[in-house]
Amino acid sequence: MDQRVKKKATIYDLSVLSGSSPSTVSAVLNGTWRKRRIKESTAQTILGLAELHQYTTNLQARGLRRSRSGLVGLMLPVHDNRYFSSMAQTFEGHVRSRGQCPVVVSASRDPEEERRTAETLISYSIDQLFIVGATDPDGVHEVCEPAGLRHINIDLPGAKAHSVISDNYEGARMLTEAIIRRFSNDDPLRPDELFLFGGRNDHASRERIAAFHATKKALLGTDPDDGVQSSGYSPDITLRAFEAFYQSRGKLPRALFINSSINMEGLLRFMAGRPAEMFSELVVGCYDYDPFGSFLPFPVIMVRQNVEAMITKAFELIDEPPTAPQTFLIAPELIQPRSALKGPLDSLKDIA
Amino acid sequence: MDQRVKKKATIYDLSVLSGSSPSTVSAVLNGTWRKRRIKESTAQTILGLAELHQYTTNLQARGLRRSRSGLVGLMLPVHDNRYFSSMAQTFEGHVRSRGQCPVVVSASRDPEEERRTAETLISYSIDQLFIVGATDPDGVHEVCEPAGLRHINIDLPGAKAHSVISDNYEGARMLTEAIIRRFSNDDPLRPDELFLFGGRNDHASRERIAAFHATKKALLGTDPDDGVQSSGYSPDITLRAFEAFYQSRGKLPRALFINSSINMEGLLRFMAGRPAEMFSELVVGCYDYDPFGSFLPFPVIMVRQNVEAMITKAFELIDEPPTAPQTFLIAPELIQPRSALKGPLDSLKDIA
DNA sequence: TTCGCTTGCACAATCGATGGTGCATAAACT
DNA sequence: AGTTTATGCACCATCGATTGTGCAAGCGAA
Structure with missing residues (x-):
């Protein structure tokens, strides 16, 4: 703890420490080392050093190189509402279980803001975008399409990308x-x-x-x-x-x-x-x-509305090869008065 | 629209098109061109081309270079709750008004998840992190500190960084x-x-x-x-x-x-x-x-709880030069039965 | 001994933007 | 004319990781 901010270790640091080249270090750390025929022992050395120096990948650098970021976006109209917040909660669970990083933003039902927000997310090379309740889904599509960003509409349908909406x-x-x-x-x-x-x-x-x-x-x-x-x-x-x-x-x-x-x-x-x-x-x-x-x-x-089913369906669709845009209806459920249903929070670990 | 995915224009493309060097293009596009004594007319040319070709900055590249991303993180325990979702809503407004990009994620009140989430956000070089209701704020601090990431606790206090909590x-x-x-x-x-x-x-x-x-x-x-x-x-x-x-x-x-x-x-x-x-x-x-x-x-x-005041105070503090960690109390308000108060959604543009 | 194959890794280009430095040319001044 | 100062911009290293390619050493076979 000498310096106030000791710079994070990079593959170059580990390269020097291990005596291997940066590319070898990189391969070891991102798991492609077997494919690159790196010796087991070399890998172990590097992994040990990484551990020791608390190496973590600079995801911006990786993202720049791969032109994918590992981020998955959810664009909501607003946060402050149980429908949309349960959407966010459910979405997070799905994204995390795929080892990616969820990013939730809202766009206030403003078509201009929706497009700007999509632009921004694209600039960060997000991998996928889930567009919920957009006022102008097709406007967002026009932004995503040229960038090659996979996207899907939820809750309100668009004409230019698949949509998953409630019936x-x-x-x-x-x-x-x-x-x-x-x-x-x-x-x-x-x-x-x-x-x-x-x-x-x-x-x-x-x-x-x-x-x-x-x-x-x-x-x-x-x-x-x-x-x-x-x-x-x-x-x-x-x-x-x-x-x-x-x-x-x-x-x-x-x-x-x-x-x-x-x-x-x-x-x-x-x-x-x-x-x-x-x-x-x-x-x-x-x-x-x-x-x-x-x-x-x-x-x-x-x-x-069956948020879990909608999100699940959306994840299925977004990974599929593109076809002509379709709209998928998810059956909602009628809830009698005085019902306290389980929600996405219930799948979290309960701690008293 | 020839190709399915026409690659996004870069400063190098604009450099060729305009006959200027990439650094000139960069300066023009990020607004530092006056400081670099670029001729007005050169700037206009480049700006015109940028417009024409729909140039947008690759924020990962910028982030890598500057080691700041323009992202501001909010870490919530959960989304699906009016207290936290109003926090998210309020936060977004503040961040956007500062021209940055809000990123909201939840960590399920799990100390391990909280630290992992912070790690991930750090890997994206987020500029600031607002830690709301963390189970282990100081654990998160230990992750932020060495990375030089400015952070602040909200709702639940920590001992190692400023905290803004309700009284x-x-x-x-x-x-x-x-x-x-x-x-x-x-x-x-x-x-x-x-x-x-x-x-x-x-x-x-x-x-x-x-x-x-x-x-x-x-x-x-x-x-x-x-x-x-x-x-x-x-x-x-x-x-x-x-x-x-x-x-x-x-x-x-x-x-x-x-x-x-x-x-x-x-x-x-x-x-x-x-x-x-x-x-x-x-x-x-x-x-x-x-x-x-x-x-x-x-x-x-x-x-x-006065979410607006808490967020406002947190933004004030996070920009200040660091001092010994303090906890700031924000007075909450007693609400009589049958009250329907305005919330963060009310500051959005109303559209019928 | 020599050819050829495998193993294990290093090299170097690349992703796109930034910013310090330096070099022409032009304008201003003695 | 000669020197100084200002103007306008190009060059190049850099951020950190990825990945196609190439090459030396080692080994077995002929």
Whole structure:
């Protein structure tokens, strides 16, 4: 511990110490030494020295030479949300089990930021990119393609690369049906008592809205065309949508289809400061699963997207030889109110 | 678009195209060209060509040369949790505003994994490392130090580098007091009706438990020594703790101090399948804030740690010249039940 | 002894960008 | 005119690891 910062040992240092050439040292340390017919004893010497001097490979140098970095990227819209954070958690497990290094970044649903972020990751020669919930997946594709970067869309599909998404139509159909069936035959839900809040003009929202309409029509006969209040993926805009609705009608609907947990937070904001009784008769369906959301003081039926299956499928696809872009649907699961499901954290070692 | 993968343009390509030397091209593209007295017109030519050929710097090469990468690392225990995911979200904003690239990874609260992860990040020459909630911060320090990597502890303190943590004692004091005061004088809470679940032998838990005991003693006179059920940071262990408690006493306590939102998920698991009425009289304090958790069917008083302030402080410290390690306390905030607070997502551009 | 094959390793180019140094040419000054 | 100073840029070593190629020593066979 002489110097404050003793420079890290390199293959050149070990080369001098061992009396072998740098190339031999390199081969020994990266495991290709048998192929290069290095003597066992030479290898052992070098490995011993490496250990002794705490050698670690400079991955930037290796990356530069190999033009691959060992990094695998996950681009999320945002971190702060249980759907996406469970995506990150699951992704990390997969990447680590392959001996690579996961890198998670968010791009705020901003197409420009998405492209810039992809550019940056490419500049670090990441090996693969998983694009989750991108606003403009094809824009990101245009950046990845010329760089030869393997990539795949998750959650929101693109036209130019494989996509693995949740079966939004079926999920929304189940959810809508479950909401409607939640009401007894004595006092059934009327079509104008069920509204959808949230979503914008992306593939997932469109599918969900379509299923919402179709299922309402199928089960309730009709579907008034003002049943959808788009409010993007912003709690605050959703809050304002609820306030506007409440303002104009004097009450909330009896039942809500909420497009995502982020929009659900808009409902929470609406609830804050208002009496709990106001919501005691409410029935909510939420397209996303959040364990705490499942235990609110009114029934919340949720849809859990199968993150594990999506990530697994995505890893399968990204390694395959390229074919024409396809979209793969993963079935989501309907979750009854008051359910506390296991998540990716449960596969971690428990320590008390 | 001739080739499938047309190689990215390098400074050498631009050098040939522009008739300037690679070093000139490099200087122009990295902005140091005025310092190197490059003619304005030469610079413009090169910049034009760079634009035309979509040049982007190979950051691995730059990183190798400069032995800095422009990457800033955040090491979390886990992603899938609103406290840590809001940490990630906030961190990203700060790093991006400094023109660097955030990299978020998790290390599962495993000391070995924490060190390995730090090693890996160092191999990529990251510029700074923010270590959040590490089980063994000083172990990570031992890895960072010899590499000359600036690093700082957040959430859980270490002895060998600056730490920015939440004021756990004060937070737990406020929370315990708030729980107790929640009960009316007609039917006040007895000392043996308030239990703490969760936590393990880390600094945060110790502080919180100390404050819990002290506050109980101060306000309720005594504090039975079995008032604490350690159950780590695992929903399932916490679930088992609740089951065991319930098994042996036939009921839950009237009031609970829950050490973190992860432990709170253990309570959810206990609730699942049990009648809601069983919990209607319960009062819960949770050391962590989760918007959905705030609206459960019983009062949940929460403590929100000031993530923004912690990250801001950490960025201040990490840039300063090194001094003897200090720990900085950031005041957390008591959050009344049924509060839907703004979070880091709210500073994103809202799009409907 | 000589040819040929295997073994074991060294050499050197390369990945792309950076930055210290030095050298022309031009402008300014005595 | 001769010297100094400024301008504009090229050259080259370097960061650390990888990998194709080549070559000497050793050994067996002819």
